[in-house]
Amino acid sequence: MTDMQKKLILCLNAGSSSVKFALFNYEAGTPLLLEGAINGITADKQFLDFKSYAADGSTIESIKKQQVDAPEHDTAFKYFMNRLDSQKGSKRMIDSLDDIYIACHRIVHGGANPRPLIIDDSVSHELEMLSDLAPLHNQRALDIVHSCRSHLENTKNVAFFDSSFHMKIERAVYTFPISLDVQKRHQLRKYGFHGLSYAFIASEAAAYLQIDQSELNIIALHLGSGASACAIANGVSVNTSMGLTPLEGLPGATRSGSIDPSLIFHYHSDSSRLSTASSKEMKLTVAEDILNKQSGWQSITGTTDFGIITKRALYENDENCKLAFDMFVNRVSMYVGQYWVALKGKATALVFAGGIGERGAELRGAVVDAVSCLGFELDEQLNKEASKSEETVFEITKEGARLKILIVHTDEQKQMAKEVLSREF
Ligand SMILES: Nc1ncnc2c1ncn2[C@@H]1O[C@H](COP(=O)(O)OP(=O)(O)O)[C@@H](O)[C@H]1O
Ligand SMILES: CC(=O)OP(=O)(O)O
Numbered sequence: 001m002t003d004m005q006k007k008l009i010l011c012l013n014a015g016s017s018s019v020k021f022a023l024f025n026y027e028a029g030t031p032l033l034l035e036g037a038i039n040g041i042t043a044d045k046q047f048l049d050f051k052s053y054a055a056d057g058s059t060i061e062s063i064k065k066q067q068v069d070a071p072e073h074d075t076a077f078k079y080f081m082n083r084l085d086s087q088k089g090s091k092r093m094i095d096s097l098d099d100i101y102i103a104c105h106r107i108v109h110g111g112a113n114p115r116p117l118i119i120d121d122s123v124s125h126e127l128e129m130l131s132d133l134a135p136l137h138n139q140r141a142l143d144i145v146h147s148c149r150s151h152l153e154n155t156k157n158v159a160f161f162d163s164s165f166h167m168k169i170e171r172a173v174y175t176f177p178i179s180l181d182v183q184k185r186h187q188l189r190k191y192g193f194h195g196l197s198y199a200f201i202a203s204e205a206a207a208y209l210q211i212d213q214s215e216l217n218i219i220a221l222h223l224g225s226g227a228s229a230c231a232i233a234n235g236v237s238v239n240t241s242m243g244l245t246p247l248e249g250l251p252g253a254t255r256s257g258s259i260d261p262s263l264i265f266h267y268h269s270d271s272s273r274l275s276t277a278s279s280k281e282m283k284l285t286v287a288e289d290i291l292n293k294q295s296g297w298q299s300i301t302g303t304t305d306f307g308i309i310t311k312r313a314l315y316e317n318d319e320n321c322k323l324a325f326d327m328f329v330n331r332v333s334m335y336v337g338q339y340w341v342a343l344k345g346k347a348t349a350l351v352f353a354g355g356i357g358e359r360g361a362e363l364r365g366a367v368v369d370a371v372s373c374l375g376f377e378l379d380e381q382l383n384k385e386a387s388k389s390e391e392t393v394f395e396i397t398k399e400g401a402r403l404k405i406l407i408v409h410t411d412e413q414k415q416m417a418k419e420v421l422s423r424e425f
């Protein structure tokens with residue numbers, strides 16, 4: 001860090017179904033001043049969680065699951081900015097929005113960039129060009145970047161990429177079995193996403209296990225509106241389930257995940273036509289629109305909320321919800337099996353994270369049951385109690401089991417703030 005006059009770090013995270021937001025004071029080693037999320041952006045109703053803290057860490061204000069009207073990412077962002085503006089005053093340590101030194105933006109697709117970039121016109125243009133490769137994310141995050149660039153004139157905007165954490169994956173893993181010339185010309189390869197979350201998980205899991213991150217061998221599952229798995233060997237990503245775009249791999253709230261690529265031509269006769277959902281900034285074919293926005297849990301159960309799906313599946317005998325639940329358990333457990341092999345049988349822990357991974361006790365139970373042949377066993381009582389815990393890492397391993405099972409309350413906002421402290425901008 002250089003400019004010590006200013007002291008605030010603003011972190012913004014446009015997920016596919018949420019906008020998350022945090023404000024830190026780096027002078028005091030990133031203590032949190034404010035944090036919040038508007039969830040349910042793909043659902044009928046949106047809910048706000050918000051907390052602000054005093055200098056001693058005590059809570060000043062706490063709002064849980066308050067219904068708000070923010071059906072789009074941009075409205076959610078404006079809601080937060082108004083809230084931030086209204087927090088000015090000495091008690092909350094915010095004198096002026098001019099004190100925001102850096103605004104950190106989670107940008108899902110960063111191409112092959114291995115590290116964060118300060119956003120100037122040329123970087124902004126480069127990222128616009130990648131929008132088609134993350135249709136539920138990049139453009140929405142860039143709209144927020146544009147708002148920050150025009151409203152927070154004295155703030156540096158920095159892009160942190162979800163894809164960066166996977167840039168050490170080896171060529172045989174990231175190359176697709178199609179023409180090498182075409183791949184090179186169009187930069188087609190596995191990129192992988194949720195990297196800020198996996199970086200946070202890796203450092204927190206290593207600290208919890210009291211080992212150096214370079215000794216960490218784990219299978220990590222980030223299960224949210226977008227879901228992915230990652231094999232982490234010696235602290236580094238060696239494989240991950242998302243690919244060229246965040247569509248590959250596990251199904252999500254509105255995403256199909258991996259399917260036979262021929263399927264889409266049978267689903268729709270004109271799938272390569274441009275979808276009406278295309279915009280000036282982003283081209284989207286009918287095929288991409290169907291597989292990204294009209295598939296996944298929404299298409300099978302009518303809801304994107306996996307909490308509701310779980311309740312209906314297990315306690316109300318809803319057939320389609322049961323099918324969705326079983327499909328997810330099947331797909332997730334297949335990745336655990338693959339990554340067990342990728343880690344040569346040396347994984348020491350299975351880690352659950354993301355909205356579903358952190359809150360879905362039943363899903364965790366069913367996944368662990370499906371992979372129990374590998375030696376994973378959980379404590380049912382601890383698994384149930386986990387949702388009440390505020391600990392960053394919560395262990396749910398059954399006593400005496402050889403392999404650990406952890407829940408990490410992942411925090412992409414905090415990961416960005418941590419990275420600000422460790423670099424020069
Ligand atoms: N109690 C619960 N059980 C299972 N899933 C839940 C529960 N509560 C919330 N979820 C799910 O978490 C998902 C959101 O995850 P999150 O990682 O926060 O989203 P995003 O992908 O937008 O970052 C939603 O699908 C939501 O249904
Ligand atoms: C990459 C991705 O799918 O992110 P999210 O889960 O936040 O939508």
Ligand SMILES: [Mg+2]
Pocket residue numbers: 015016224225
């Ligand atoms: Mg997310």
